[in-house]
Amino acid sequence: MNYIFYFLVVSSIIIGAFTGKLNDVVNSIMSGAELSVKVAFSLIGIMAFWLGIMRIAEKSGVLKFISKLLEPITKWLFDELPPKSPAIGDVAMNFTANALGLANAATPFGIRAMEEFQTSNTKKDTASNSMCMFLAMNTAGFQLIPTTVLAILAGIGYKNPTEIIAPTLIVTSIAFFSAIIMAKIFQYLSNSQCVRIESQCERKSNIRISGDEEVGNE
Amino acid sequence: MNNLLNLISLWALPVILITILTCGIVKKVPIYEEFTIGAKDGFKVAVKIIPYLVAIIVGISMFRASGAIDLIANILSPILLKFNIPSDTLPLMLVRSLSGSGALGIFSDIANTAGPEAYSTKLAAIMLGSSETTFYVLAVYFGAVGITKIRYALIIGLLADLIGIVAAVSVCNLLFA
Numbered sequence A: 001m002n003y004i005f006y007f008l009v010v011s012s013i014i015i016g017a018f019t020g021k022l023n024d025v026v027n028s029i030m031s032g033a034e035l036s037v038k039v040a041f042s043l044i045g046i047m048a049f050w051l052g053i054m055r056i057a058e059k060s061g062v063l064k065f066i067s068k069l070l071e072p073i074t075k076w077l078f079d080e081l082p083p084k085s086p087a088i089g090d091v092a093m094n095f096t097a098n099a100l101g102l103a104n105a106a107t108p109f110g111i112r113a114m115e116e117f118q119t120s121n122t123k124k125d126t127a128s129n130s131m132c133m134f135l136a137m138n139t140a141g142f143q144l145i146p147t148t149v150l151a152i153l154a155g156i157g158y159k160n161p162t163e164i165i166a167p168t169l170i171v172t173s174i175a176f177f178s179a180i181i182m183a184k185i186f187q188y189l190s191n192s193q194c195v196r197i198e199s200q201c202e203r204k205s206n207i208r209i210s211g212d213e214e215v216g217n218e
Numbered sequence B: 001m002n003n004l005l006n007l008i009s010l011w012a013l014p015v016i017l018i019t020i021l022t023c024g025i026v027k028k029v030p031i032y033e034e035f036t037i038g039a040k041d042g043f044k045v046a047v048k049i050i051p052y053l054v055a056i057i058v059g060i061s062m063f064r065a066s067g068a069i070d071l072i073a074n075i076l077s078p079i080l081l082k083f084n085i086p087s088d089t090l091p092l093m094l095v096r097s098l099s100g101s102g103a104l105g106i107f108s109d110i111a112n113t114a115g116p117e118a119y120s121t122k123l124a125a126i127m128l129g130s131s132e133t134t135f136y137v138l139a140v141y142f143g144a145v146g147i148t149k150i151r152y153a154l155i156i157g158l159l160a161d162l163i164g165i166v167a168a169v170s171v172c173n174l175l176f177a
Helices: A002-019 A022-059 A062-077 A087-099 A103-119 A129-140 A147-155 A161-209 B002-026 B031-039 B041-065 B068-082 B087-095 B100-114 B119-129 B134-144 B153-176
Strands: none
Touching: A002 A022, A002 B041, A002 B068, A022 A062, A022 A087, A022 A103, A022 B002, A022 B031, A022 B041, A062 A087, A062 B002, A087 A103, A087 A129, A087 B002, A103 A129, A103 B041, A103 B134, A129 A161, A129 B134, A129 B153, A147 A161, A147 B100, A147 B119, A161 B119, A161 B153, B002 B031, B031 B041, B041 B068, B041 B134, B068 B087, B087 B100, B087 B119, B100 B119, B119 B153, B134 B153
C-alpha cells in the first residue's frame, strides 16, 4: 500500500508537470479530500440501518442458519475460520446484496464480515487469507443484474437494454471465479513460502502462551 | 426471464427484512433495542474509514487530473485496434478499477456520443456492469478493520479486472460484432 500511495501521488505530480496540468492536480487534492468525507458520511445512515437489522438477524438465529446452510462451500473458501463462525452469514448477505446490484446494502454486511475475520486474525495490521479471499470476491464484483447500467441504457433510448444482462452475467462469472481461484493460488504460494519462518514464530508464541498450562496439547 | 430478474431485484430486500424481523419477533428478541444497539456502529464505521478513503481517493483524483489516463490511452490505442476494440472504450477500462463515479461518467459519455445501438456502448455497458471499483472496495473494507498490509489483495483485484476486460471483449465480439 505504501508504494501504491507513493506512486499515485508522485507520478501524478510528475505527469502533471509534463502535461501542463499541475494546477488541476493540486486542485484535485482539495476536491478528492472533500469527496472522501462525503462518501464516508453518505454511508452513515444506510450503514446504521443494515447494521441494526443484522444485529436482529444475529440474535434471532437467522445468521447461524445461513452459516450452517453454506458451510460446505465456505469451509473451502475460508479455511482458517472457526466452524460456525458468524462471519459466514455476513458473507452470504454481502454476496446476495452485491449480486442483486444493491451496493449500499452490501457494504455494511461486508464490513461486519471483515470485523469477524479480524477477530480470528493473528496479525491485526496484516490481511488474513480469509480477508484476501473475501476481498477477491468483492473486487471482482459478481452481479446478477447490473441495475445502474440498465437504467442509463434505458435513459438514452436503448431499445432492448435487457439484452446485455446475459453477456454481463457470463463476463462477471468468469471474473468472479478466476478471482477465487487466484486467491487460492496466492494463498497456497504465500503459505509454502513462509512456512518455515511462520512455524518458528508460532512455536515460540505457543510456548509463551502455554507456558503456565499443560504442554503438548497439539 | 428479464421481468423475473427485475422482480427478484425489487423484492430481495423487502423479503429479507420481513424474514429477519419476523424471526426476531417469533424468537422473542427485543428487536427495537437490538436494532438500535447494532445501528450505533454505523457512525463509528463511517468515521473509521475516512483516513483510508482520503488516502486512496485523493491519490486517484490526482492521478486522473494529471492526464495520465489519456497518456496511457494514447500509448495503448494502436494495440487495441488490432484486437478490434473501439478506442473510445479504453478510458473506461483504465478508470474502472480506480473510480466508480468516474467510470459511470465515462460510460454515459460513450453512450451519448456513440449512440444507443453502437458496439462501443454495448461493450462499455458489459464492462461496467461486470466489475467493481477495486481501489474503493479495498480502502473501505480494509479501512474498517484497520488493515494496512494488504498482501496480494490488490494484485488479485486488478488481475480479475483484466480478465473481466478480456472476457467482455471476447463475449461482445461473439454476440454483437
